[in-house]
Amino acid sequence: DTAVSQTPKYLVTQMGNDKSIKCEQNLGHDTMYWYKQDSKKFLKIMFSYNNKELIINETVPNRFSPKSPDKAHLNLHINSLELGDSAVYFCASSQAVGQGEAFFGQGTRLTVV
Amino acid sequence: GEDVEQSLFLSVREGDSSVINCTYTDSSSTYLYWYKQEPGAGLQLLTYIFSNMDMKQDQRLTVLLNKKDKHLSLRIADTQTGDSAIYFCAESRAGGGNKLTFGTGTQLKVEL
Secondary structure, eight states, rough: OOOOEEEEEEEETTTTTOOEEEEOOOOOOOEEEEEEOOOTTTEEEEEEEEEEEEEEOOSTTTTTTEEETTTTEEEEESSOGGGOOOOOEEEEEEESOOSSOOOEEEOOOEEEE | OOOOOOOEEEEEEETTTTEEEEEEETTEEEEEEEEEEEEEEEEEEEEETTOOOSEEEETTTEEEEEEETTTEEEEEESOOOOOOOEEEEEEETTTTTTTOOOOOOHHHHHHH
């Protein structure tokens, strides 16, 4: 039983394209997140949603637009992809804001060529 | 501001203990975590400690927290080859929306 699942696992696309990454959690958690891991393995938060509402937006370019249709899903849409967007994107969830443990998905490796 | 630092590499022999260190700057950190990332995989939560605790033990893992020095360590007893991975410490703070601020990661290599 996958707790936090992301699709696709790998995504290769050309500069200028628009792409989406989907995330679903079956843990009944209220809070979901997107993190970006760069080529040096550095991890940084991008967005956080609590019960479908945006609570954290860490100065991410507005080409990145998260969408949460319900509290079990948090999708990430990226417009006009650039080479520098190449990274591994991780979705995560936690029970609620302020609750310690976050569970991560397996990651989506995005390569922009 | 928030800053979390770790040494980049650690190499140990199988059966020895590993100690991975982490320093952080945010004195309002509420929880401190250790995550493990194996190659090509996501992050696995190993353990976490609340900021008013000094120590937490969970089987082969021991977490020590020195809040005065803002220093966190993870000790892995009887290190095995399956422990080879990148280990990230992370912190979150009350009022921070539960976002995790991650350290730079320590690559642990276990040699036979």
